[in-house]
Amino acid sequence: MPLIELRGLTHVYSQGTPFEKTAIDRLDLTVEAGGVVGLIGHTGSGKSTLISHLNALLKPTEGTVLLDGEDVFASKASIRAARFRVGVVFQYPEYQLFEETVYADIAYGPKNLKLEKDEIDRRVRQAAAFVGLDDAVLDRSPLELSGGQKRRTAIAGVLAMEPELLVLDEPTAGLDPAGREDLLEKLFAWRRARQATVLLVTHDMSIAARCDRLLVMSQGRILMDGAPADIFARGDELTAVGLDLPAPAHIAALLRQRGVALPPGIYTAAQLTDAILALWRKGGAPC
């Protein structure tokens, strides 16, 4: 049974007013448990609206959201259950911090879960360790932290709820390259350790290239769905909906145009260097 199943999901904002806007248009999607699913699409394609349905923050205008085959909006209890099973980290989550200490802020979610004190303590420390916050930071005020540390605190606040599906909306926006790489590594490690599923919304094609499965959204619908290699092979269609290719895929495409016989499906730097080196060894300079 798929973890998440969306059937005919439609969401219309401000219905019945002059400002009416269809953000999601009859969208079907299934996500199986496990792995990292990437969601890309230009601004306004409906990504953020889509993820707000996964943990029952927004009620669909039409269609259903199934979590483990059960309708999320069946009852108040099922809505609440979905909030805890699907953890959502919104864009710039550091603005949600409010507690006096980092520890208390991370503990906010587990406390709402009504867990035992020891269990809360275990989860807070574990989540903090996962994102790389050491014990000394836990007693400080979240407002004194650096931007990167604030971001980690906010993400830890959702990790501490130990969701089965973790949804992150642009988790690395505004971080420097080193911080971005570090945070991604930690999130991937968390997913492997917990055997959870991650849905990653991103604008960064180098991040999208590292997902197991990639969804491309445009005008409220899923335009493409498949392995990154297959998606990035359709460069022209991606450009048509306002997206671009990861730099290695772009370079490979340009080289192919110049007559270099590179194999298809190249989208990471490692694949590109390997392919060029293979050509080189086969017989002299490829160009």
Add this chain to the structure above:
Amino acid sequence: MLKDITLGQYFPGDTVVHRLDPRTKLLLTVVYIAALFMVGSWGGYALVFAALAAVTALAKIRPKALLKGLKPLVFIIVLTAILNLFFTAGDDVLFRWKFIKITYTGLDRAVAMVLRVLLLVSGTFLLTYTTSPLAITDGLERLMSPLNRLHVPVYELSLMMCIALRFIPTLIEETDRIMSAQKARGADLETGTLPERARALLPLLIPLFISSFRRADELALAMECRCYNGGQGRTRMKQLHMAGRDAIAFVLGAALVAGILILRRLGI
């Protein structure tokens, strides 16, 4: 969702009413309110209603929009009607049942009061429907500028009003965002006892306060970077100009007051 709340209530348009100088509209609204309290006969109410209907039609505002604006006031209107209906003293009893007594005077006064409230509110709505908040502040500033001599900081006051209006949509959006984020962490804002619910608001209010201070700080910095030094010697890109239509509007306003006074004298 909070986003669905329309604030400012301004309906952009390009009618004569929209193009009137905001000062004219502000002054005429005051005249209109004063006129409403001078009404002393049913004919007067009819005249005011006719004037209101004419302006609404001119501004191409759908009557439905005006009625929608009145919805939140239903409680006050009903209360006004009941108080006047049942608690007006008089001998001309219309209806009596046990301790309930309705007099003609009471009925008369109840209807008049309800009419007055309805006309008053819809008249002021017309001002906000046809004038952007910025134009209203601009107009207010110009109207109050004589107070400058009395060392009232008129410019600063109107700037504060401007900034406050400007940030209402931003803050609504921000509240929406923080609310979503805390709900995603299992915040329960809907159930529980009153103290519990008040406490549940803290995770919402604290980030909102923090970000408001941050925004204020950033705005102040941006203003200083652009050499803001108060209203002294400031020139305007959009000058307010009184035009022929404003003169006509004032004459029509005066005619309304005169009409009301005449009808009152005649007792129609």
